[in-house]
Amino acid sequence: MKTDRSTTEALRALRALARYETHGGYVWAAVISDGELVCVPCVRAEYRQIFRATSDPSDHSGWRVVGTVNSGDSEQTETCAHCNKVIWEYDEPVDWACGYSGRLTLKIKPSDAASASHSGRCDDDVAELRRVPYIAEQLAEWSPEDLRRELKECGAWDTAQLADNGENIARMLWIACCDVRDGNC
Numbered sequence: 001m002k003t004d005r006s007t008t009e010a011l012r013a014l015r016a017l018a019r020y021e022t023h024g025g026y027v028w029a030a031v032i033s034d035g036e037l038v039c040v041p042c043v044r045a046e047y048r049q050i051f052r053a054t055s056d057p058s059d060h061s062g063w064r065v066v067g068t069v070n071s072g073d074s075e076q077t078e079t080c081a082h083c084n085k086v087i088w089e090y091d092e093p094v095d096w097a098c099g100y101s102g103r104l105t106l107k108i109k110p111s112d113a114a115s116a117s118h119s120g121r122c123d124d125d126v127a128e129l130r131r132v133p134y135i136a137e138q139l140a141e142w143s144p145e146d147l148r149r150e151l152k153e154c155g156a157w158d159t160a161q162l163a164d165n166g167e168n169i170a171r172m173l174w175i176a177c178c179d180v181r182d183g184n185c
């Protein structure tokens with residue numbers, strides 16, 4: 001959690017938060033000076049008061065924002081210090097291993113698995129998921145050889161179709177997401 005931002009940076013972060021100019025895919029919240037979080041609806045509702053407090057480094061009203069944080073950086077459920085609503089629920093990652101050899105493994109949050117295993121085409125969502133840092137790190141560990149072999153076992157693709165490792169990663173990631181969604185892991 002970042003609490004060392006300068007006042008200018010805190011104000012910039014506060015403005016961005018109130019305007020929803022934050023990165024997608026995460027739930028964001030303001031971090032206030034005592035380390036508690038305030039949800040975006042409360043930030044917007046109390047913006048004038050929060051802005052004033054944030055502009056003054058010596059403010060102790062409990063409204064001074066020191067930065068922002070997102071759900072991806074937190075390993076616990078967080079509630080808003082102002083309205084007490086749950087801001088985000090911590091989503092404990094589950095372990096998946098490929099059903100054939102178990103050599104391809106993935107630790108993935110159920111919400112992320114659900115995002116890329118809905119009905120209909122999931123290609124764009126799978127592509128998006130591949131860019132999520134904690135997923136990307138793990139995919140980089142998958143051996144192209146294992147991947148080809150495992151997908152061959154599935155029987156849905158022939159050797160020519162399995163030539164592209166990037167496509168194979170996307171296929172296996174989608175299979176992993178479906179398995180996690182269905183509880184097959």
Ligand SMILES: [Zn+2]
Pocket residue numbers: 038039040041042043080081082083084085
């Ligand atoms: Zn709130």
